[in-house]
Amino acid sequence: MWRSLGVSPEELRCDVTLVCGQSFRWKPIAQNEWRGVISSCVITLRQTAYDVLYRSIPKDDVAPLLRDYFQLHVPLVPLYGQWCQADARFASVAPAFPGLRVLRTDPVECLFSFLCSSANNIPRITRMIDALCRRYGTRLAEVEGTDYHRFPTVYALAAASEEELFALGFGYRARVVVTVARELSERGEEWLYRLRNLPYEEAHDELTTLPGVGHKIADCVCLFSLDKPQAIPVDTHVWQIAQRDYLPELQGRSLTERVYRQIGDHFRARFGEYAGWAHNVLFAAELPAFRRRVLALQRDR
DNA sequence: ACGAATCCTGGGCA
């Protein structure tokens, strides 16, 4: 039996939000339906013309969990209005991506997901995370013939062997995952959760003390799981966007630490407190999987 | 401080 989340498509659209590389745990199971795991719940979402509906196993009423996960306390429509005012370029792509929110994912899940992201692509990262959960995560339920697992704890990952992860197809990331898991199990998982209470810059710098975590991954974890909406992860796509649309004087330069910071500062100055959310829309418009939407929008004008 | 090579793998492309 479906329950209503009571949120309009302008405030939340699942189609892009769930599969644009913030979380790698959602799978489309039918037209306008997705299934994934949040915490220890297997959740099914259905987008309708007026609302988002949900079902969950085993708990029934996971509305509070979902409202937190989608950060529904943040009104998105006014932010889109503000960003369109601030930037003509944003205004030209935003209509193709209504309701695109930044998720509030679990920090452990977020960190290990992005440790797998280096020199990689979204479909493959999704497969790797899937393998990781199946192998090291607690099994939660079987739904329609598919097993769903909780994301592994750092302690489970710390007990894994590099060889085994390599065999699962992690490549050179196998070592990074195991190393960070062992370091975090010594510091305790709480160390990571406590970063939510620190200012953005401090949380960012703390994260880079972990081996294999540079600016980009630190910013991903800050934005998608640590309540730092001003964090701007500059990946190759954002680097392209910055050179092409915002800071043409950077063309021909390379993405050094200084340049990285300069790009983030530019976005923060332009888009304000929730710059990371705005950046996420521009980023999605750049992904191969969604670029057609932008083209279609521009054709219709 | 900067730039380049290196690391696993899979898909797209010439």
Place this chain on the structure above:
DNA sequence: ATGCCCAGGATTC
């Protein structure tokens, strides 16, 4: 078929 390039990067030199 084969080789090359690139994909949500960090590290080393």
